[in-house]
Amino acid sequence: MNRWRVASYAIVVVFLLVVLVPIAAVVVNSLKVPSDIFTPSLKLVFTPTLDNYAKVLGDLEFSSFLVNSTLVALGSTALSLAVGVPAAYALARLPIRGRELWAGGILFTRMVPAVALVVPMYVIFQRASLLGTYFALIAAHTTFNLPIVIWMMRSFFEELPPDLEEAALVDGSGRFGAFWRVALPLTAPGLAATAVLCLLFSWNEFLFALVLSGRDTQTVPIGVASFIGTVSVDWGGSSAAAVLALIPVFVLGLAAQRFLVRGLTFGAVKG
Amino acid sequence: MARRKRWSGWAVALVVTTALAGCNSGGDGGSGGSGDPNAAPATAGGPMGTFPDAKLVLSRWAGDPWTSGQKDAAAQWSTATGGKLEIDALPYENLHDKQALTLQGAGGYDILYVHPSWFGEFAKAGYLAPIDDKLADAKRNPADFSAASFLPNVLEQGKYDGKQYCLPDFVSTIVLAYRKDVFEKANLKPPTTLDEVATDAAALNGKDGMAGIALPGKRGGAVADVMGSLLTAQGNWWYGTDGRNTLDKAAAAKAVDFYVKAAKSAPSGVLNFHVDEASTAAAQGKSAMIISTTPSLQALEDPAKSSTAGKWGYVPLAFTADKPAGELIYWNWCIAAKSQNQDAAYSFLQWYTSGAQQAKVAVAAATAGATKDFYTNPDVAAKLPFLDAMNKALTTSNPQPSLASWPKAQDQIELAVQEAIQGKKSPEQAADVMYEAVSAALGG
Numbered sequence: 155m156n157r158w159r160v161a162s163y164a165i166v167v168v169f170l171l172v173v174l175v176p177i178a179a180v181v182v183n184s185l186k187v188p189s190d191i192f193t194p195s196l197k198l199v200f201t202p203t204l205d206n207y208a209k210v211l212g213d214l215e216f217s218s219f220l221v222n223s224t225l226v227a228l229g230s231t232a233l234s235l236a237v238g239v240p241a242a243y244a245l246a247r248l249p250i251r252g253r254e255l256w257a258g259g260i261l262f263t264r265m266v267p268a269v270a271l272v273v274p275m276y277v278i279f280q281r282a283s284l285l286g287t288y289f290a291l292i293a294a295h296t297t298f299n300l301p302i303v304i305w306m307m308r309s310f311f312e313e314l315p316p317d318l319e320e321a322a323l324v325d326g327s328g329r330f331g332a333f334w335r336v337a338l339p340l341t342a343p344g345l346a347a348t349a350v351l352c353l354l355f356s357w358n359e360f361l362f363a364l365v366l367s368g369r370d371t372q373t374v375p376i377g378v379a380s381f382i383g384t385v386s387v388d389w390g391g392s393s394a395a396a397v398l399a400l401i402p403v404f405v406l407g408l409a410a411q412r413f414l415v416r417g418l419t420f421g422a423v424k425g
Numbered sequence: 426m427a428r429r430k431r432w433s434g435w436a437v438a439l440v441v442t443t444a445l446a447g448c449n450s451g452g453d454g455g456s457g458g459s460g461d462p463n464a465a466p467a468t469a470g471g472p473m474g475t476f477p478d479a480k481l482v483l484s485r486w487a488g489d490p491w492t493s494g495q496k497d498a499a500a501q502w503s504t505a506t507g508g509k510l511e512i513d514a515l516p517y518e519n520l521h522d523k524q525a526l527t528l529q530g531a532g533g534y535d536i537l538y539v540h541p542s543w544f545g546e547f548a549k550a551g552y553l554a555p556i557d558d559k560l561a562d563a564k565r566n567p568a569d570f571s572a573a574s575f576l577p578n579v580l581e582q583g584k585y586d587g588k589q590y591c592l593p594d595f596v597s598t599i600v601l602a603y604r605k606d607v608f609e610k611a612n613l614k615p616p617t618t619l620d621e622v623a624t625d626a627a628a629l630n631g632k633d634g635m636a637g638i639a640l641p642g643k644r645g646g647a648v649a650d651v652m653g654s655l656l657t658a659q660g661n662w663w664y665g666t667d668g669r670n671t672l673d674k675a676a677a678a679k680a681v682d683f684y685v686k687a688a689k690s691a692p693s694g695v696l697n698f699h700v701d702e703a704s705t706a707a708a709q710g711k712s713a714m715i716i717s718t719t720p721s722l723q724a725l726e727d728p729a730k731s732s733t734a735g736k737w738g739y740v741p742l743a744f745t746a747d748k749p750a751g752e753l754i755y756w757n758w759c760i761a762a763k764s765q766n767q768d769a770a771y772s773f774l775q776w777y778t779s780g781a782q783q784a785k786v787a788v789a790a791a792t793a794g795a796t797k798d799f800y801t802n803p804d805v806a807a808k809l810p811f812l813d814a815m816n817k818a819l820t821t822s823n824p825q826p827s828l829a830s831w832p833k834a835q836d837q838i839e840l841a842v843q844e845a846i847q848g849k850k851s852p853e854q855a856a857d858v859m860y861e862a863v864s865a866a867l868g869g
Contacts (some may be wrong), residue, residue, distance in 0.1 A: 187729065189728075189732075190731060223619055273526075276526055280531055285530075285531075364523065365526060369482065369511055369513040379487075379516040380487030380488070380492075380514060380515065381487070382488070382517065383486065383487065383488020383489070383517060383520070384488060384517045386701035386721065386724065391489070
């Protein structure tokens, strides 16, 4: 093993430690009673308890935050894909005047800071009597998911050889048929990767959720932040909530790992 | 044809929007409905009135045991009055912005937990409903409840332009806690002045692996609260009742000097300590003394969190012995001006801020009520070992500033203290910065 390989392993190990130690600390703290968390030195031997989970899921009804986040993330992802994938295909294949300008404009919307959008959105949803609804959150999250979908899927469509769709057109298919039956199935890994990213961005979003949600539509990030009080932080409760928030994302990441790798490297080795 | 298609597209969007809006959680606000605000309580000590159709939303910060206790109280109120009261609990750091956004819009909140630093802003903007008439109306209050039931100087803080808007609770202040066993072992007497505190902290610092004193050093309000107490202990305050800057730079420099000396005997990382980090350090035996807010000191006596429970003594802050003082810390319960349920909202405010209810809050959460009968309740005295020190401190107190412009000044004051602790500024330079910050907050 040469020294470059050793160095690369060392970098990976350090990176994993940096990433995994905080997660491990959260998991461990979620299983501790307060007296085991607040110790002068790190306490690794302790009697694990599920009290924090019982409190979070019982008294504090954290499951409602999980349900809300699931609905909003799925809704926003579905809406973003439904609108964004055809738009991406159009930008990749159709002779649209000023195509790059349109694409650049769409990307620009992703660059606008969320804090600049949140107040206008609040006013719009308030006047539409939609504040506190799932729709408000889904629509708000779609504003930052849609550009991602369009840009990612556009690059995937552009990597496909146009001959396949042209053959479909020659065989009598319309443009939509070529998109639906030929192009879309071939970009399925990219579609899956894009969907996973949309779900993750929506799942973790805080600002829009804080301002636009109602007491019955608050999402997981609001629920986790609520453990920080004026006087103290409920470390056990917040750790249990963080673990509960982590599980769906972790499972999703594992399930979609194959698609993620394929999708994110799709077309990267085109000759 | 194209136009019809476009319109049909809009129609589909409208249908989708309406359908998704059906996913609404029920929206905000609620109907006023029928009810009788003068109805006697169903049980002794229960809330006044019946409000069978009322649906109220209460906005407050999240965090236990307060939120859970609030939910229990809301359920009891609902059972007794027939109304429905829901809690919208948000992270403290985001509470002001969410309340302000909601209140300047169509509303949606009926009852608001308002911090002094933004009470003035909300009252001035017309977001809050005056309650003078309700508080003075004998029919809608229990026989033993009126404005006279409250500590006058605390109730006064809920007034703006001569009108009473809010009822207070969460009364607390800054006191010193010291380890009785450690002081005894070191042959030290409990400190009676802040100079003694600094000297004792230096003497005890590093002994048995413990720091001399823990105190908040992180910007976020607590540093300014301690500074306010240190100024009050010198008979000084940020500004006068006429709205003019009254800060004595020499007094401010003396307060900062104490802070710097204390910080030198504090656990490492004190600049990142909020009240809970300070109390956690003290509870785990890492510090011989602590200066902090009274609710945070509950952690010292909680065996589940503290390895030093039962070992603490409490004294008020004083630069001159027998002249204790402190900053009056409190929160306001207010009614939104746009609420359609103001009678029901008042019913909850009256009941929740009463001495009997606040005693229940105190037992669970170590915060104090603002009514006189709270302080004669033996259960409360047993639960709050710092109550005596707190009462002594509050005999000479100044309330937390409630200027709309105060949050910025507060941040500058806390930054000046931090820079003095870091040695970037002398206490005199920090005092100059504070004077300018207060002047700016006062509009000149």
